Amino acid sequence: MFVINCPYCGERDQSEFSCGGEAHIVRPKQPTELSDDEWAEYLFMRKNIKGVQFERWNHAHGCRKWFNMVRDTSNDKIHAVYKMGEKPPVI
């Protein structure tokens, strides 16, 4: 079980958090302009990398804030956490 450093609360047990999948998938501003394939790309396609992955996490049983986290899925090492809207760090 990880220890996650919530950008708002500090270090807490993983059990307080929920994972929201891949980060930096922006909801299209003009969905109606998109073809079925383009919309499907946004809606369904996720990378699920073995290695360094950018993820969304929510401090569900804490401050309820969403934030981003960089985690190596092969060894669960957390490289960085950063607030929504902030630039992803270069890992």
Place this chain on the structure above:
Amino acid sequence: MTKYRINKTRFVDQTKTVSFTFDCKEYHGFKGDTLASALLSNGIHLVGRSFKYHRPRGIMSCGSEEPNAICQINADTNLTEPNVRATEVELYEGLRASSQNCWPSLNFDIGGINNLISPFIPAGFYYKTFMWPKSFWKKIYEPLIRLSAGLGKSPSQPDPDIYDHKHEHCDVLIIGGGISGIISAKIAAKNNLKTILIEDKNILGGSTIYQNNKNFIIDNKKSNEWLMNEISELEKLDNLIIKTRTSLAAFHSYNYLLAKENISDHLPLDKKNGDIRQRLWKIRADKVIVAAGAIERPLIFNNNDRPGIMLANSVKRYLDFYGVSTGLNNIIFTNNDSAYETAVSLFEKGISVKIIDIRKKSSSNIVKNAEDLGIRIYWNSTVVNTFGYKKIKSIEIMNLSEDGSNVTGNKHKIQCDCLSISGGWTPMVHMHTQSGGKLDFREIDQVFVPSEKSENHINVGSCNGDFELEEIVKNTNNKVKKFLNISKSGFDKISVLCSKELEKKNIWLLPNTISESKTKSFIDFQNDSTAKDIKLALREGFKSIEHVKRYTTTGMATDQGKLSNMHALGIIADTAGVKMGTLGTTTFRPPFTPLTFGAIVGRSVGKFFDVVRKTSIHEWHVQNNAKFENVGQWKRPWYYPINNENLHEAVQRESKTARDSAGILDASTLGKIDIQGSDASEFLNRVYTNAWSKLGIGKCRYGLMLNEDGMVYDDGVTTRLGENHYLMTTTTGGAANVLSKLEDYLQTEWPELDVYLTSVTDHYSTASICGPNSKKILKKLFPNKDFSDEAFPHMSYQDAIIDKIECRIMRISFTGELSYEINIESKYGKSLWENCIKAGEEYKITPYGTETMHLLRAEKGFIIVGQDTDGTMTPIDLQMDWIVSKKKYDFIGKRSLYRSDTIREDRKQLVGLLTDDPNEILEEGAQIVSELDKKPVEMIGHVTSSYFSPNLNKSIALAVVKGGKKMKGQKLFVPMENKNINVTVSDFIFLDKENKRINA
């Protein structure tokens, strides 16, 4: 003293006799014994039967690796525990133990016949057999297997014990209280680090605590005496917590560990007193030092499983720790020096002992010690067979060929009553790998050792592959200092003398004269897999160790292959001609030793199993005979039977009264979200399918919420309380998820919106009054309010006051009747409800529960999200096109509503179903077909809601049917087990299509 209790030790109190029973016969042991040592002191080796062949099996080890001595404790009581290792059970007065896996008895076991037919029970037996004839399965195979097989019996009564969980944080956690653990603990604690030391046995010291051999000297003292002294110093340190009887169960990432502490398992039954039995420690440690030790390996030769064949170091522990000799005529069979310590110890106590060694020689101190004592050693020899059914009687040995691949010369028979075997040592790397650590293979002594990469944990002592006392002490000191960043310790100038092993040799499967197919060389003792099973699996094409393991069941018994995994790997490597290090190991999964369910669930049992949410009106429901239904965590009144009414009768009455006069529903459980902010209207526009900008203040609107994939997610009425203030209601079960989803969009997609969400579900109680007389009842409750349709129209809200308490009245309806919902601060909910009941008395107002609520809305064709939808229904499928705004540019899920898949015309669509027989009620979930003769039967939909409507006096149902929109009037069938029910597709609004009752 019995004739096997030949030694007095400081660990067993021979002045305190303890009586216990094994298989109903009474025996005596002493305080400090384990069940295993007490049985051995009574000369008992035979304790169980093996799983597959039902071969007699004896105690083999002295710890958690025990494969054979698996017992049922306190059978036939609610305290019974199956599959307990006798080697780990501390003896207490009145303990009742019994053997398992034998029927009718341990000494005469019918399953023993499996041993005779064993040539027909090869690897994969269970996958290959019992397949035919089919009729044999139920009547013959299964009952026989059930009777004779199986491990222990689970208790049939609830567990009366209490279990506990505790969270702990520390700087350093040390796993294992042997010599390396003790050195580590002392270094850590003396440097002001908050340290926890856990040890699964009841005392510290590991195997050094009884090491009295003169070849092992620390600071001029025998190693056991030196360690005893260290332990008493350790116990004085304040910032050290020592937890004995505590075994590590799991080592998760980020140094999160679970350990199980046995608190009362060792106490006599009358002293357990219903106190906490076991405690699960959840430890978060900054640094972890694993000092878990090593497990002795058996040797693999023909008939290596007879009672009386034991691991050599365990024999020494029984002798020097418990004072019990496991035999009076011993033979030690080894490939390494460590077994010589056992031989010397036996000899010094005057017990006959001989040694068989597969090596050609060894010139270490301990071997010289044995030779000097005159112990007979057979060099370059191997055991080729053993004899004795329920206890070993003799063995046959032969010389090994030059390269060890074969045997030569004559067979030589030797009598014995105990054969100690030692195939070297396996470091306990389980913890290391559980935490994500990798392993390296060390060729010289064929062991997997931890490959150190982690900054947060290290392995010390024999679990790290350090087997000799000097390297254990010195390496532990150096590694721990470096790990904890400490420059000096009290162990820096320590002097250690020990015997050093110079000659090493290992043969995974010892050679024999007889052909392999006729031998039984056991690898996994508990699951009865033999060397030839592994070879068969390889011949049949299995290559991966994980596959061989599953096919042969090697390592899959309750001991998790602690003794067998390495030999399986070694034999696979030898047979396949590959290097063992390249094979990798099977995955070591937690728990390391079995955990009780009690320890896992802790206090979360009975009423603490889950949160129970009750509305403030709950007590009234209880007093008025409500039957309850669980909706998520909520307890909701289901129906209110009067005079022995059943569900159907009560619901018919409630439904009729609600439409004929008045009904009242506790709607407090509906999710309520308070929405405020200057962009609140825009926000609702984006999350609901319909338009919200033009909703006037004081008005209510029904909204449908989709997922981004276009499927219906939730629904409910939202009220505009002010310019920038809304109150949203959600379904009872969806409340938490809806709030999370809305927060997600607000924070991540639309952070520019000025909107604040607050869950207020628990803040308000809601009484929902419906029926033609509801307006009159409201008038009685609020005499000063104008309830005319002009002043208070449908889908509007007004503030009001009752008993000086402010409340909100919404005129909204989920039944199709004229209906009002009164929201009041939760603490006044019950008094509001009682006022409503009182005011409604003259109209015979009936309280109704969820069942009637469901029936009434079904009559009107209102959907319930989660009942009539299942995450694959779009609003178009539900024929709710009217609520999907064409004008809005975007809302959650909009784009998905015209994907190629969602515009298909043959999607399942919501329809009404009427049965040809109006009294026939369909079963919810029943499948619907259009052609009965078609094969295979094509299922075109299913029933989602079904009731007998007392107001229409006929059966009605909602269903989803492929292309159902265009099927109105069509005949379909609902095939049931014994009949086909004829149905006709209808409109799904069954009652009051014109919505007249809303304003009745």
